Amino acid sequence: MNITRGKIKSAQKVVIYGPEGIGKSTFASQFPNPLFIDTEGSTKNLDVARMDKPTSWTMLKSQLEYIKSNPTVCKTVVIDTIDWAEQLCIDDICAKYGKKGIEDFGYGNGYVYEKEEFGRFLNSLEDLIDRGINVVLTAHAQLRKFSQPDEIGEYDRWELKLGKKTASQISPLVKEWADMVLFANYKTVAVATDKDGRKYKAQGGGRVMYTLHHPCWDAKNRHGLPEEMDFSYAGIAHIFNDVAPANNASAPQNPIPQPPKAEPVTQPVPQTTQIEKTPESVPLPTPQIQNDKSVNIPEGIPKALADLMRANGVDESEIRQAVFTQGHYPYDTPITNYDPRFINGCLVGAWNKVFEVIQSNRDLPF
Template identity: 65%
Template sequence: MDITSGKIESAQKVIIYGPEGIGKSTFASKFPSPLFSDTEGSTKHMDVRRLPKPTSWTLLKEEVAYVKANPTVCKTYIIDTFDWAERLCIAKICADNNKKSIEDFGYGSGYVYELEEIGRFLNSLDELIELGINVVLTAHAQLRKFEQPDEMGAYDRWELKLGKKTSSQISPILKEWADMILFVNYKTFSVATDDKGTKHKAQGGTRTMYTTHHPCWDAKNRHNLPDEMPFEYERIAHCFKDNAPTQTVTPTVTPHIEPTVSQVVTPPQKTTVAPPAPPIDNNVSDERKEFDTPAQSFDMPNGNIPKALSDLMQINKVTDAEIRQAVAYKGYYPEDTPIENYDADFINGVLVGAWNQVFEIIKKMRNENVFQGGNE
């Protein structure tokens, strides 16, 4: 058993939460080489690099897998915001189980399913950390009445804005998972407006970030940061160095030897040739690298197809005809039935919710030359 000591330099897991409009997205964009998965469209007016807007939980997981398969694409991966991502997760769980709401599950089991799904998702984000990629999750904040078991009375405290009931399930594992939690708010103070000091008004409004726990909010850090600081990235920039992946290639050097021509040519060929690795996650399609490459000679999906399915089709270069033939192959609908006429629960629960299995069928049929053509 190996015993190690000392600090281990690695990428970091960061949560930034606060009220809407305070500048969380702008702050996150200052991290090293950022890449956004923008779930709510908050980066529309920002000059940043972003992946397609996730319209389903499946698509968000594919984007994480894409970053994992292409670790040089960024140094910081940002999900903006996670509370909106939670909605996608809940929608998938409901579709998979043919439920209209997370509340429809008996005895609160729906929240258990969500906790398990979020846990698996955080594990996939941990794989990015191992590759030297920082992970930043932004989230909104909400005020909640809180009462200590050993105290009289109650007080308000800021918490992550997750589902009203899911917050008790999801917030704890998010806070445990993160290396750094930054709570951001407007700092105000009360000023007397009369001579007697009986009337006051709020002033200030400086944007401030808090880095340590307080009875009124959750925050933490592992860098001995001040309890509160101006909301400026420069204040924490020293915490985020260029993190090299844990898997590094050590070049072979032969000192004091005059290299021959073959010695000069051969090593670079070995180090520069990077054969494409097999799919890292068997649950994700092999076409993930096509986020960057626009489709050539590919007909866009029918505009009447629900967006969650349409986005998956575009990214994986799947045509309407391939979807219809795969559905007919499994015996769900006749091949000539338009996709927009499929039942909504079937689209969300099967085509979107089980997209990986659907796409495997399509790839198998492609290899067997089952398809007769593209879009009709």
């Protein structure tokens, strides 16, 4: 039984949300050495490092697995935005169970499946935190009528935009997971009135961010930040200085000898290279690497599958061979003739297993 005292330096889990166009992506780009997973294409005008836009839930998880296996590629992972990523999750669940929409499950079962899948997704992000990589989730905000049991009447409240019915399940998971929830908005500095004293026009001020809970929005932090701050990264930059990997990183499993004692103290990140060969992950795609060989991807193949094939150098014939090996379709059947439900549910939804079969076939003598 190990008992420790004092503060533990760790990478941070941050949620930044606000109305569209307020500058969430620009704000996130100022975090230490960020790498964007741009789910909605909002970073085209930013000079940042980014991975290919994920076109499926499987591709998004594969990109995170690549970063997890190569923790020196960045110090911050930015998923921009998490509400667009949620739609990938819903599409994946519907494809897996052969449903046209999340409502087709009936009795709210589809939302239960999504909550379970999203919970596993957030848990997987903890592996990045253990490797000293900050995780930033940006999200849009939505206004919703809200009423408290002990109050009369309703009022508008800003919330994470995670779907109308899923917000009651997914939004709490995201907020509980985060170390900081920052709400960015335009501050109303004055309300003009007419000669009779009636309010008729609000005048907007600068951009601000709120760090503590308020009846009209959700926010929190664990660093003693002021309740209201300018929407500027400079106000939180001190939190991310000299961040070292968490104490529970998988150092005891490391068979590699420790580096010499003369290693500079100001370079904690190289310690994370000890975990690059962690055996816990199955062979997964490496979407950031562009394969040298050109792969045959005929026109008509769904983009979600084509992106996974291209990212892993998988040829169209290898897909047909894997499908034939598993007894689903004859080898000569073109992929464009496959049932779309089979493509989305079995090939894209279970890509890790498909890729394992392809790798096994590559090792077979011909």
